[in-house]
Structures are given as structure tokens and as C-alpha cells.
Amino acid sequence: MANLISFNEEPANTVSFASMLAASDTFKILFKDGMALVEESAAYLDGPGRMDSKNLSRLDSLSYASESMRLTTRLMQMASWLLLQRAVNEGELSPTQAASDKHKVKLSQQELATPPDQFARLPAKLRDLCERSLRLQSRLIHLDRLLYAKPNSVETPPMGLRSQMERLQQAFTSPSA
Numbered sequence: 001m002a003n004l005i006s007f008n009e010e011p012a013n014t015v016s017f018a019s020m021l022a023a024s025d026t027f028k029i030l031f032k033d034g035m036a037l038v039e040e041s042a043a044y045l046d047g048p049g050r051m052d053s054k055n056l057s058r059l060d061s062l063s064y065a066s067e068s069m070r071l072t073t074r075l076m077q078m079a080s081w082l083l084l085q086r087a088v089n090e091g092e093l094s095p096t097q098a099a100s101d102k103h104k105v106k107l108s109q110q111e112l113a114t115p116p117d118q119f120a121r122l123p124a125k126l127r128d129l130c131e132r133s134l135r136l137q138s139r140l141i142h143l144d145r146l147l148y149a150k151p152n153s154v155e156t157p158p159m160g161l162r163s164q165m166e167r168l169q170q171a172f173t174s175p176s177a
Contacts, residue, residue: 027089034082034136038075041129045072052123060121063114067122067130070113074133078140080105085147099148107144110137 045068053064084105087093112119112130119127 027085030139031082031086034078037132037136038079041071041075044125044129049126060118063118064122064126066113067126070110071130071133074110074137077107078137081107081140081144107141109141
């Protein structure tokens with residue numbers, strides 16, 4: 001079984017769902033899908049994408065160049081993050097080393113640069129690659145926040161039955177207006 005990682009200083013009896021997910025078969029599928037998207041994008045941009053871009057108007061050609069650069073940047077950030085996480089899962093890096101190397105891997109939200117009407121005029125394959133990369137980016141950013149959150153930065157709701165019962169009681173006993 002892969003190393004279970006926890007970048008937070010949590011009590012010993014706490015199980016980190018994010019750490020379990022990052023070390024699971026689900027992560028392996030996410031890793032494979034992410035790397036496949038990198039390869040598919042590179043193959044398109046170096047091949048058919050060049051031909052597609054030559055058939056565009058000047059304005060659309062600029063949009064194509066902008067979106068393809070952003071796509072490449074986004075995919076490289078995600079590939080770096082996935083490789084770092086895989087290194088931890090395979091025991092090549094300790095969670096502490098990964099956390100200290102984390103500042104080298106910038107995983108940040110990066111939206112499309114092109115207005116929707118212009119984006120719609122870009123080649124279908126480029127649009128598909130951009131949209132898929134944005135969905136993957138959202139998933140990775142969510143997992144990254146769960147894994148690397150500082151101990152008190154995530155507010156956890158009270159989980160006891162007593163607190164739930166108290167909330168129900170308050171809801172039913174409060175005066176109605």
C-alpha cells in the first residue's frame with residue numbers, strides 16, 4: 001500500500017480523507033488521466049493544431065496563441081503537482097520534503113483568457129482540451145487545498161449527535177414571526 005500522507009499536524013486519531021484519496025487507486029487514475037491530457041495536448045498543438053491555427057483570422061489566431069500558451073502552462077503546473085504527489089505516494093519523497101518543495105510547484109486557478117464569443121470560434125479540439133484542463137485543474141486545486149491546508153485554516157463543523165439534536169431543537173422551539 002502506498003504511503004498515507006498527512007501534511008497537517010493532526011491528532012494521531014484523525015484520519016485525513018485527502019491523504020487517503022491521494023494515496024488511493026483513484027489518485028492513480030487521476031494521475032494517468034492528467035498525464036494523458038498533457039500528451040494529447042502536446043500532440044495536437046505540435047501537429048493538427050498548427051494547421052488549424054493557420055486557417056484562423058488574425059484576431060482568432062491571436063486568441064489561439066493565447067489559449068494554447070495558457071493551456072500549456074496550466075498542464076505543466078498540473079503535471080508537476082501530480083509528479084510531486086506520486087513521488088510521495090511511492091516513497092521517493094517524504095511528506096515533509098514534499099511540503100517544503102511545494103512552493104516550487106505553483107498550482108493556481110487559471111481561467112480562459114479569451115472572451116466566450118471568440119473562444120467559440122477557436123478549433124473544437126483546442127476548446128475541448130482547454131475545457132478538460134480546467135476541470136482537471138479544479139479537481140487538483142481542491143485536493144491540494146485539502147492536503148496542504150494549515151491545521152486551523154479549514155473550519156470543521158461540529159459532528160456530534162448532541163450538537164445536531166441541539167440545532168434541531170433550536171429550530172423547532174424558536175418563536176415564529
